[in-house]
Each structure stands twice: as structure tokens, then as C-alpha cells.
Amino acid sequence: MAKRYSSGLVWFRxxxxxxxxxxxxxxxxxxxxxxxxxxxxxxxxxxxxxxSDRRVGFIHASVVALDASLRALADRQRPVLHVRHGRAPETxxxxxxELGVDAVFxxxxxxxxxxxxxxxxxxxxxxxxIAFHDFxxxxxxxxxxxxxGSGTPYAVxxxxxxxxxxxxxxxxxxxxxxxxEDAQLPADAPALPTLxxxxxxxxxxxxxxxAPGVQGGEAMFADFRERIEAYxxxxxxxxxxGVSYLSVHLRFGTVSIRQLVNFALxxxxxxxxxxxxxxxxxxxxxxxxxxxPDVVERCFKPEFDALQWDxxxxxxxxxxxxxxxxxxxxxxxxxxxxxGYMHNRLRMVVASFLTKDLGVDWRRGERYFAAQLNDxxxxxxxxxxxxxxxxxxxxxxxxxxxxxxxxxxRFDPQGRxxxxxxxxxxxxxxxxxxxxxxxxxxxxxxxxxxxxxxxxAPIVDHALARERTLARFRAVRGQ
Numbered sequence: 001m002a003k004r005y006s007s008g009l010v011w012f013r014x015x016x017x018x019x020x021x022x023x024x025x026x027x028x029x030x031x032x033x034x035x036x037x038x039x040x041x042x043x044x045x046x047x048x049x050x051x052s053d054r055r056v057g058f059i060h061a062s063v064v065a066l067d068a069s070l071r072a073l074a075d076r077q078r079p080v081l082h083v084r085h086g087r088a089p090e091t092x093x094x095x096x097x098e099l100g101v102d103a104v105f106x107x108x109x110x111x112x113x114x115x116x117x118x119x120x121x122x123x124x125x126x127x128x129x130i131a132f133h134d135f136x137x138x139x140x141x142x143x144x145x146x147x148x149g150s151g152t153p154y155a156v157x158x159x160x161x162x163x164x165x166x167x168x169x170x171x172x173x174x175x176x177x178x179x180x181e182d183a184q185l186p187a188d189a190p191a192l193p194t195l196x197x198x199x200x201x202x203x204x205x206x207x208x209x210x211a212p213g214v215q216g217g218e219a220m221f222a223d224f225r226e227r228i229e230a231y232x233x234x235x236x237x238x239x240x241x242g243v244s245y246l247s248v249h250l251r252f253g254t255v256s257i258r259q260l261v262n263f264a265l266x267x268x269x270x271x272x273x274x275x276x277x278x279x280x281x282x283x284x285x286x287x288x289x290x291x292x293p294d295v296v297e298r299c300f301k302p303e304f305d306a307l308q309w310d311x312x313x314x315x316x317x318x319x320x321x322x323x324x325x326x327x328x329x330x331x332x333x334x335x336x337x338x339x340g341y342m343h344n345r346l347r348m349v350v351a352s353f354l355t356k357d358l359g360v361d362w363r364r365g366e367r368y369f370a371a372q373l374n375d376x377x378x379x380x381x382x383x384x385x386x387x388x389x390x391x392x393x394x395x396x397x398x399x400x401x402x403x404x405x406x407x408x409x410r411f412d413p414q415g416r417x418x419x420x421x422x423x424x425x426x427x428x429x430x431x432x433x434x435x436x437x438x439x440x441x442x443x444x445x446x447x448x449x450x451x452x453x454x455x456x457a458p459i460v461d462h463a464l465a466r467e468r469t470l471a472r473f474r475a476v477r478g479q
Contacts, residue, residue, distance in 0.1 A: 005102040005131075007033040011092055012081075013114075015107045015137055015253035016062045017214045018069035018178060022137035025176035027105040034184050035099050036070055036081045038063050040198050041088040050203075054340045054374055057202030058212045060195050062254055065213025067192060073178065074185035082189040085198045089117055093124045103130060107137035107253075110286050111378045112293040138253060139283045140164075140172050140261060143290050153291040154284070155300075157394040161280045173258045173265070208339055210248065210374065217249035225263065231271035238332075238343035239416035244275065245341075247375035250282070285383035288393055295382055297363070299391035306476050307391070310359030318459050319354050320368055322421070325451075325458035327433060328408035329353045331421035338421070340374035345411055351388035352402035357465040359472065362389035390473070398473040401466050408434040424455040 008031035010024050016038075018024065027034045045056065067081040074080055082099075084091045096104050104125055109115065122132035136142045146163050147153060154160035195201055205212070211219055224244040227234075234242025249255040257279070264276040292300065299305050318324050322333035332346035342350070347369075354365045366385040370376050386392025390400075412418055415433035419426050427447045428436050436444075437451045437458055444450050451457050 003032045004030040005032070007031055007035065007099065007101045008103045008105055009035045009037055009092075009096050009099060009101045011104055011106040012036065012038045012063075012066065013106065013109060013253075014251065016059070016066045017217075017254055017256065018066060018073055019214070020175040020256040020258055021107070021178055021253075022135040022176050023105040023107045023133075025178050026133065026135055027103075028178065028180055028184055031101075031103070032184070033186060034180070035101060035186065035188075037092065037095055038066070038081060038083050039088040039091045040083070040085045040193075042085065043087055045198070045200070049371060051199055052201050052203045054203040054205050054208065054210065055376070056198075056200045057195065057205040058210060058248065058374065059252060060198075060200070060202070061205070061212035062214075062216075062252055064192060065215060065254075067189075069214060070185060071187070073180045074187070075182060076185065076187035078187035079189040079192060080185050080187055081192070083192045085193060089121050089124065092121055093128070096125060096130050097128060101130065104132050106132075106134050108134045108142065109138075110142070110290045112289075112296060138250075138257060139286055140257060141167065141283055142286070146287065153287060155393045157281060157284050160284050160287070161277060164280050164283065173262045175256065175258055175262075208341075210340075212254070214254050217246070217254040220245055220249060221255055221260070221263075225267075228264075228267060228275060229269055229271045232274040233270075235274070236345045236411050238335075238346055239412055239414070239420075243344065247377075248341075251375045251377050281383075282377075282380055285379040288383060289379040295386065295392070296378070300386050300393045300395075301391055303476060304391040304473075307472060308475070309361040309472075312358050312360050315358040315459060316354070316360050316364060318456070319350070319358060319360070319365075323456050324353065324460075325437065325456040326353065326404040326408075326462075327415070327418045327422055327425060327436065328412055329404050331412075331418045334421040336369075336372050340372060342369075342373070343417075345407075347384060348388050349402055349404060349407050351385055352396070353404055355389040356401045356469045357404070357460050357462055359465070359468060362386060362391060398477075399470060401469055403462060405435050405462070422455070424449055 008027045010027045015021055063081065063083060067079055070080040082095060084095060092104065106118065109118065118134065125132045141164060146160060146167060224246065227241065231242060234240045246255060250257065261276065261279060264272040289295065319333060322330040322337065324330055329350050332342055332350045336342040351365055354360045355362050362385045366381055369381055373381065383392060387395045390396050390398035414430050418433055425433055425436055428449060432439050436449065436455065439451065449455055
């Protein structure tokens, strides 16, 4: 079958794999020769606060693994992947011209900045007579594929999930075949730059044992497949190995969403169904961001833009450092700071605490998570924070406020997780570890922990904070 183009360029972004990859599949099907590229985008890298960033280390190692996969696909010894360092729009256009390709292929991104970037690239390529094609790859349903009966986007998750399931057909999860002839993937790329050459180091990636690339994703997925039956009953307990830990691999495309959904559908049962719901939540937030890019800075529910948040810099600093005096909140924040990961239940707990107990604007917490999370994804992070703050779609109702002590008692009853990240409380017995300030001075002395000295006293009274939050929301709603 004749090829549509003599040559093309696949631009890898958040899809760092050489299997079940839509853009790569399309390029190989349409082009006689296919070049591949990844750009370490200085627009993103230069905004990072540190040159020692786990995410950059993860991406770099995954890019090295991607090149190895492409070499195996094409039976090549030399690098196949062109890896550049610069502003992505100019770099991709210049590389396309340098290689003399007829078209550039990429998978869609739904973040506002990424869409603006891609529009600029498409325009610049068109002016040079080069086509730009983009494809759906990181989700099962995108943009406006799932709408209400009246043709509007969903604002509540449960009916969205129902519509998503009803719309799902085998073709939506069919993998993209990736086959290359020897001549299709030329080995004409220069050696890949090192992390040091782009001005970074790996952070504590090795120390965290965060395995990058498709091999890391597959190993983690294989481990979860053995545990998925217990997912529903174990997923809310941070001291247990209950969740999939695949979020960073989903973020950078070192696993395939179609692969994961197909597995969940084939296994069935409570665990798989509950996990599938979490994958659908991910698409729900992607859909919301595409329809409502204003949620990046504004509340999904416009009435709550009028909320008067507290100017509480001291409280925010204590929250960031894991020094609030509420053990589960502090343990969650310390886990984030040390590892770049936070258990999903704790993300809700600490977000509720910041917005509902400390009265701090959700945007400040969202930005802190963005700087720290290995798996940072704008749509999911924004959606989760607005859910916790009660300003978002399908959010926790404003009058329901997480109690950090009862959350601790319920989801870390023996304090195992707390003791791991708050070693000051290691000797505190189970019945007191959730509220150690209730220990008498004599008990504190016997346990070797003085509240207010060795570990902070609570920086806020939850009962009083709850009343302030209710008043804040009532003022906006005119109640």
C-alpha cells in the first residue's frame, strides 16, 4: 500500500512508549520514513524551582528507555530518537525543516498552555508546507465525546461515569499496532544528552526506587494485577499497599490507558470496578479542563469566586512543612516533601485542612502540589483541590468538613503511617496518636515527647475553624 508521505516526524510528549501509541502508529502507517523526537522544553524546565527535580530525572530515564524501545523496533544500534533541549515550538519546527519531513504527528494534550503551543506549532509548520496531525491517545473519551442529553458537558461525576460506560465499545480500547520496517525508523539521531547536559540531576529518584520507563510501568502494573481484588477495601488506608501507584506512569505515558482499562474490564469484581471508576475520574477532570480552561485560576462554581480566604502565611508555611500539630496531616505533607508522592486519601485530608481549617485559598495548595508531585497533572490536581475546597464540580458539599482527627482514627487506626513520617510520635500509644495534645504533661514526659516543643501543638482549633468556614460559605450564599 502506497504511503501518504515520504517522511514524517513523531513528536513524543506525555506518551513515552513505543507500543499502543496512536501518533507513532499513524506515522508508521502513513510515512515511508519516520523520525522521532522529544524536546526538553525550556519553557517548562526554566520555571522549576530546583535543578534537582525527580520528575526531570524520571522523564530523562524514560526517554532513554524509549530510544532503546525504538531501536529494538527498528533493529538499530545507533540512536533513533532525536532529543533536543530548547523551546519546544521553535525546536520542533526547526527539526522538521532540518529533517525535510512532510508531516509532524503528535498525541493531543488538553491543558490550555499545551493547546496554545500546539496551535502555534501547527501554524508555523503550515507556513512551511508541513502538515500537523494530532490524535487521541491519553484518554478513552476526550473533549466533547461524552455530553449530556442536551449536548452540554457534565458537571457531576456519577452521571458522567454512567454515560462513559454506556458509550464504551471494544473499538475504544483497542490497542494501536506499532510495526516498523527496517527502512522506516532511520538511525540518524545524535547521542542523547545527559541530565547534566540539560542542567539537571536526578534528585532522589534512585533513593525512592521510582522505576522509570515502560519497564518500570509494566513492573508496577504486574504487581498491582496481583492485588487488584483487594483494591476497594484497602485503597483508603495509607499504611497498606492498596493502590496501584501507577499515576506517574499514566502522567508520562509509560503505560497505556487502553491497556489498563482493558484489564479492569476483563478482570471484573469490586476491586477492578472501583479502580476503573478512578480511571474515569481522571477523564472527567480532563473533560472539565477542556470545556472550562478558566478553572485553572477561577472556581468551577462562579459564585465561590467571591469567597474571602484568610491571609494566613504562617498557617500555610506550617502546612507545607508538616508542622500543623495534626499528625495525619503532617504525615501526609512529609510524605509528599520526601518522596513527591502522596496517598489519595491524604490528598483529600490535607487539602480539606488547608482550605477548611486554615482558611487558605485552594490555589495556594494547588500550586504547592504542582511543585512537589511526581505525578502532577493539571486537570486532576485542579479538580481534586476544587473538590476538597467545595468550589468545584461534584465537590464535597461546603457544609461537610473533614475532621482531621476522625479521619486519622478511621484510616490509620494503629498510627502506622503516622509513625513512619512523624517519628517524634513513635512511642505514643495508638489511642493518643491521633490527638497527642490530649496527653497529660506527665504522660508526655514518660513518652519522651513534649507537645509544643518536640512536636507542635495544634495550630488551629478544628471546631472553631469549622464554624469560620461555614460562615465564610454562608456569606457568599446569602444565608
